[in-house]
Amino acid sequence: MKIKSIKAYHVVQPFVDGPYRMSKGRxxxxxxAVIVxxxxxxxxxxxxxxxxxxxxxxxxxPAGTRAGVPEIAxxxxxxxxxGLAGIGRLMDTVFKGHPYIKSALDMACWDLTARAADVPLVTMLGGRESETAELYRVVTHGTVDQMAALAKRTIAExxxxxxxxxxxxxxxxxxxxTAVASAVPKGTVIFCDANAGWTPYQARQFADATRGIDYTFEQPCTTIEENxxxxxxxxxPMVLDESVxxxxEMLEIHRQGAADGLTLKISRLGGVTQTRLIRDVAVDLGFMITVEDTGGAEIDTAAMAHLSLSTPEERRLHAIAFHEWVTVRTATNKPPVTGSRMGIPDGPGLGIDVDPGLLGKPFFEIG
Known part of the structure; x- marks a missing residue:
């Protein structure tokens, strides 16, 4: 089997709930998105x-992805x-660094390989460990009243x-x-995610003042040493995300004992190949794992779901349904969400039936 053609599409995916806000006014x-x-x-x-x-x-x-894919393809x-490992080495040879540009290409090769073998991707990633994964939802930065109200509404849903x-x-x-914790039922799982927005001094201030609240601290500072x-x-407990x-880097986090859990983002690591490798080693080292990405719709969410459900359940933290965040569709089906849990679509590969008519004209094509 040989790669005959490659197409790349540019798809803007507006958020259903308006602007997404995080630390430092970002x-x-x-x-x-770039879809390949x-x-x-x-x-x-x-x-x-x-x-x-x-x-x-x-x-x-985004512009880097659109510029880089035509260089590699x-x-x-x-x-x-x-030959997934060989594809990865080839991309690293012809285009140094920039793993995010390679992510969609690597993902497409995994999907193609699983579809050709007529098996779901989860089978190739180690096998299905459970039918669904528990989802979390984000309470974005806002006023005290806004965040407490959003948390309360999310729990009610x-x-x-x-x-x-x-x-x-x-x-x-x-x-x-404090307001969010007071607004939700006891036992609600809370992660406080600073997205590397604080100095150690600030993070210690926050941790000391919130000792009475049950939460997991996520990436308070930038470097492994600061965290x-x-x-x-x-x-x-502490979870690191941006540091991975x-x-x-994952092995350095383990050497220092700097975290109990890790959030692995597919594009940050360069695709499914590296995410699976790091996931498997991290599981063996005893970390709790979340597999997600920096964003996307049905295709990327399906990849996240396959990687999540092939992670041992006792080592899995949770997942996120990004396709529910956006107003556009890229496929005729989607990863199934029931209540607060997400599964994977039926069918080989990612199981996603992409509709090219929803993507517009390719900005790049070769074959």
Missing amino acids: VADCFD AITSDSGVTGWGEMAPLGNFYSAAF PHLIGQDPR GCHRLQVKVGGNVRDDIERV MSVRRMLDK TSLG
Whole structure:
């Protein structure tokens, strides 16, 4: 089997609930996605998607993806898409760094390979560990009353896990989180996510003032060392997200004992291949795992679901349904969500039936 053609589409995906706000005044109105279709000489097509959250969240930006895919894609024509490790090495050889650009291409190769084998992607990723994964929802940065009301409404809609955005003015965030915790039932799972917005001094202030609230602290500071300095005084679990950029960084987090759990983002790591590798090693090292991405719609959410459901259930934290965040559709089906849990679509590969008519004209095509 050989790669015969590659197409790339640019799809802007506005948010259903308006602007997404996080620490330091960072805000985005949409996911700005690149969707890739890779077709083999046997006529099978695999799909991949990558969508940065603005220019501020990761070392990735939408225009970079659109510029990078045409640089890499010609080198993949004629290659066997089933040689997933070799495809990854080839992309790294012809285009150094920039793993986010390679993510959609890698994902499409996985989808194509699983579709050609007529098995769901979860089977190739280690096997299905459970039927569904528990979802969390985000309480974005806002006023005290806004955040408490959103948390209360989210719980009323059947969700039991909240990620509360912090990382702004410490005293204000203490008030916000206290109000959120008071507005939801006892036993609600709360993660306080600063998105690396604080110095260790600020993070310690927040942690000390909120000792009476049950939550998991997520990525309070930027570097592994800064987060470790906070962890030394912390009486709560800690999860790192932005710090997990490679297998080497994950192993350094383990060496320092800097976290109890990890959030693995597919595009930050360069695709499904590296995410699966890091996930499997991290599970063996005892970490709790969340697999998600920086954004996207049905395609990327399906990849997240397959990786989540092939993660041992006792090591899985939760998942997120990004396709529910956006106002546009890219496929005729979607990862199924029932209540506060998400499964995977039926069918081979990702199980997503992409409708090219919903994507517009490709901005790049080769074959």
